[in-house]
Amino acid sequence: MKPFPIFVGIAAVALVVAHYLIFVTVPMEVRMGPVQRIFYFHVPSAMMCYLGFILCFLGSLGYLFKRKTKMDLFALAGAEVGLLFGLVVLVSGPIWARIEWGTWWKWEPRLTSMLLLVLIFMAYWVLRTYGGRGEGVRRFAAVLAIFGTPNILFVRNAVKKWRGDHPDDVVTTLDPDMKMTFYVCMLIMLLLFSLLMITRYRMHRDARTAQAIRRRLGRLGGL
């Protein structure tokens, strides 16, 4: 059997396990109640979002200097998967905030920088999807990713003067059972991330190959 379907199977089982851990076995947080369980999705998703964008940043840098199509496709896959996890963060966060803060959204350092990061990569995605497929657009997108990722450091710096309400450094203070669940969820998210990353990358690569074949056939007068 090929390794990839096995990988998919493991990831599917792992996701079920993650849900069981989060909704059944992990102890209830005393103060926040059931809404705290969002944390086990929310934080690992944020980490995977950062990971995706960092991979996109690295792929873009590589593409700009080495001009290898592979690197460009890798960057695109990283941005897409990172964006997906970013949306999970931006949806799960407000649900928690509604209960805990009594409001969906606050103009708070962490929230502002995360929103901006997702907006930049949404621009990246729209550019890649509707801007055409030419070399110029790919380079444009690469520059956007390279300039966009460090932008976050600036936003963090810009808003650091504002009082932050977002919980920080929670994991170290957790109950051992909660900590265990958190780390397992982190691993499972990483598994899901790798799976999506590989799938998207392969898809883009195959699409590129198909395009090249079609172009060659066209030149031969075949199609």
Added chain:
Amino acid sequence: MRRLGFWNAVYTVLSKDFRTELRSKQTLVTMLFFGFVLVFVFAFGFVSDATANRRAYPGALWGALLFTGSLCVGRTFAREAEADAFSALMLAPVDRSAVLLAKMLFNALLIILVMALVAPVLAMMLRVDIVAHGGMIATLIMLGSAGFSVIGTPMAVLAVNARFAEVLLPMVVFPMVTPVIIAGVKGTGVLLGTTIGDDVSPWIQFLGAYVLCFGLAGVFLFDRMVTE
């Protein structure tokens, strides 16, 4: 032919741009007109008692900078593309980074020029006294315009190759320059006493660092960005 030095090339391209702009005044007049329309709309929408006006001023001011600025950078290479002058510019035996730096300077100066007229008119319309902090607000605007230009100019070059360039460019540039706008709004607010804090220097330092980092990154990466 003698090869131009880096700063000579910057000067040549910059003076060429100023000469063409002064002859046609196309970009400048459009930006000014657009800026005044924005100011009118903002002032009309926000005008109320003195405190509320002071609070509305920073947002309206930096909103105007954002929109007139995107008009400006969008025109940078549209003009060059008209007679395919862009290719000629890229083929010129000078450092390409020098061309980008010249364009960045040109855009920054144009935005500053427009904002120098828009900011006082907005202050008059909202009846906000900015004279007391004129120097500091001018510093913020100058750095903010430079910040907009160092991001917007390379993006405008790259957008030339994309479909829907005129739609995509602001969509890409706006989130990128949000830190500039945040710092500008906060800094102006501090000066007018509407934002918490009494010291504007962190925001000025922040804008300075932004201009320096992205300006240098753009200039160094430019050779990699454009198609041969």
